[in-house]
Amino acid sequence: MTEIGATLARELGPDRVAEDAATLAAHRTDYWILAHLRARQGRLAGGPACVVRPRSTAEVATTVRAAQRHGVAVVPYGGGSGVVGGATPPPGALVVDLTAMDRLLELNETALYARVQAGMMGGTYEATVQARGYTTGNYPQSIDRSTVGGWIATRAAGQFSTKYGNIEDLCLGLEAVLPSGDCVRLQPIPRASVGPTLRELFLGSEGTLGVVTEVVLRLHPLPAERVVSSFAFSTFGAALDVVRRVLREGWRPAVLRAYDAVESARQFSAWTPADHSLLLIVSEGPSTLVAAETAACARVAATVGGTACGPEPATHWLEVRNTVPSWDFFLDREMLADTIEVAAMWDRIETLYERVIAALSGAPGVLVASGHSSHGYAQGTNIYFTFVMKPDPFARAEEAYLEAWGRALQATLDAGGTISHHHGIGRLRAGWLERELASAYPLLRDVKRALDPSGIMNPGALIPTG
Numbered sequence: 001m002t003e004i005g006a007t008l009a010r011e012l013g014p015d016r017v018a019e020d021a022a023t024l025a026a027h028r029t030d031y032w033i034l035a036h037l038r039a040r041q042g043r044l045a046g047g048p049a050c051v052v053r054p055r056s057t058a059e060v061a062t063t064v065r066a067a068q069r070h071g072v073a074v075v076p077y078g079g080g081s082g083v084v085g086g087a088t089p090p091p092g093a094l095v096v097d098l099t100a101m102d103r104l105l106e107l108n109e110t111a112l113y114a115r116v117q118a119g120m121m122g123g124t125y126e127a128t129v130q131a132r133g134y135t136t137g138n139y140p141q142s143i144d145r146s147t148v149g150g151w152i153a154t155r156a157a158g159q160f161s162t163k164y165g166n167i168e169d170l171c172l173g174l175e176a177v178l179p180s181g182d183c184v185r186l187q188p189i190p191r192a193s194v195g196p197t198l199r200e201l202f203l204g205s206e207g208t209l210g211v212v213t214e215v216v217l218r219l220h221p222l223p224a225e226r227v228v229s230s231f232a233f234s235t236f237g238a239a240l241d242v243v244r245r246v247l248r249e250g251w252r253p254a255v256l257r258a259y260d261a262v263e264s265a266r267q268f269s270a271w272t273p274a275d276h277s278l279l280l281i282v283s284e285g286p287s288t289l290v291a292a293e294t295a296a297c298a299r300v301a302a303t304v305g306g307t308a309c310g311p312e313p314a315t316h317w318l319e320v321r322n323t324v325p326s327w328d329f330f331l332d333r334e335m336l337a338d339t340i341e342v343a344a345m346w347d348r349i350e351t352l353y354e355r356v357i358a359a360l361s362g363a364p365g366v367l368v369a370s371g372h373s374s375h376g377y378a379q380g381t382n383i384y385f386t387f388v389m390k391p392d393p394f395a396r397a398e399e400a401y402l403e404a405w406g407r408a409l410q411a412t413l414d415a416g417g418t419i420s421h422h423h424g425i426g427r428l429r430a431g432w433l434e435r436e437l438a439s440a441y442p443l444l445r446d447v448k449r450a451l452d453p454s455g456i457m458n459p460g461a462l463i464p465t466g
């Protein structure tokens with residue numbers, strides 16, 4: 001057993017610590033396809049030395065203090081569904097697997113919030129509060145594979161975010177163990193004017209500023225009604241324009257998803273005319289609001305030249321929306337597939353879409369590149385790009401993959417967009433963060449140095465080392 005493993009076995013109990021090959025292998029990567037490619041090609045370095053499964057905040061604090069004494073890197077690990085390598089631990093790291101901290105601690109029906117341990121799986125959390133008549137309204141596609149703490153750490157966005165908000169809108173408070181081993185609690189409050197909002201430090205911190213141990217999330221009573229509709233447009237720009245206009249008028253349907261023609265044909269060919277872009281709309285809430293919102297969306301869609309395609313495409317999407325692709329399907333065929341979610345203001349979004357599609361399509365080995373908008377705001381939207389490639393030779397697939405990513409991110413920055421809307425930075429985008437944050441980057445680095453002077457928290461994720 002490693003020294004850190006022996007220390008933790010003594011301090012937390014031997015049943016909390018694992019160093020067997022199967023446990024280490026299960027925590028070697030998250031869902032980042034490049035890590036899976038490297039593992040296949042025998043190039044995935046090292047892996048963690050030890051996995052600890054604390055049951056309480058006190059045990060997390062004990063773990064972090066021990067890691068400080070031993071000078072060992074700490075990688076918080078939730079569901080391992082991250083797609084940018086944030087939970088792909090560096091060699092010799094101590095993985096803190098949060099999934100034994102999986103209890104709902106409080107559900108406050110008067111003040112509409114739930115307090116939950118950070119390692120609870122998202123799907124279990126949502127089912128538990130729904131059984132009591134509530135929802136948080138955060139439905140990432142990976143809801144059954146991700147933890148509530150992982151949502152905080154990656155600044156996640158759910159599929160219904162247009163109505164309910166992203167995780168930063170839903171998080172009212174949290175508890176975290178700092179790199180020093182000290183614990184901070186940020187209590188829920190409807191609003192306060194007591195300096196900068198400190199919980200923001202942890203939203204998107206990707207395990208680099210501490211371990212999130214408890215989370216307080218907003219609750220909403222379950223909606224009384226849900227109505228779905230869909231419309232086809234002759235251009236992607238027209239579908240995006242409906243999203244912009246609907247939000248500008250002040251409506252907030254839970255879902256507004258505009259697909260380009262490639263994705264409309266791939267996923268909704270049964271209902272979409274050829275070469276058209278499909279827009280899916282889900283409206284939910286009190287029935288009078290839903291009726292008015294659905295009518296308003298139909299009016300705006302007609303103004304922009306949309307053809308009604310009925311409820312079926314949106315119903316179909318609701319049924320299949322949490323399907324998780326298997327990387328093995330692509331890797332077995334010497335192919336890679338990945339998604340790149342970026343965002344920009346409305347006056348730049350079409351240029352961004354065109355430039356990123358051109359950049360990806362021109363990258364060596366890329367077979368197809370497509371996109372859709374899934375998280376709209378009055379000021380702009382995200383575009384979620386998908387690309388599939390067949391690198392030649394496959395032995396050099398990593399080079400081709402990074403080339404495609406580099407082209408897409410550069411095109412995004414050139415168009416005035418942000419390099420990530422909701423997957424985060426991880427190890428994949430770490431080298432790009434300084435280009436995006438520019439004058440604000442030293443501030444982030446200083447915060448990291450101040451909280452984690454010895455640099456033990458998830459080194460290499462978010463902020464590059466060295």
Ligand SMILES: Cc1cc2nc3c(=O)[nH]c(=O)nc-3n(C[C@H](O)[C@H](O)[C@H](O)COP(=O)(O)OP(=O)(O)OC[C@H]3O[C@@H](n4cnc5c(N)ncnc54)[C@H](O)[C@@H]3O)c2cc1C
Nearest residue numbers: 078079080081082086140141142147149150156157207212
């Ligand atoms: C098929 C699929 C669909 C997806 N769909 C969505 C989507 O719709 N929306 C979306 O936002 N994301 C989506 N993701 C990405 C991913 O699910 C999210 O980033 C999710 O929030 C990660 O949670 P996790 O518990 O799996 O975290 P992990 O993958 O375990 O970790 C992610 C990062 O957070 C850190 N971390 C995890 N837990 C903690 C903690 N308690 N304290 C501190 N740091 C921590 C890790 O160190 C790592 O840096 C998808 C992923 C897949 C594979």
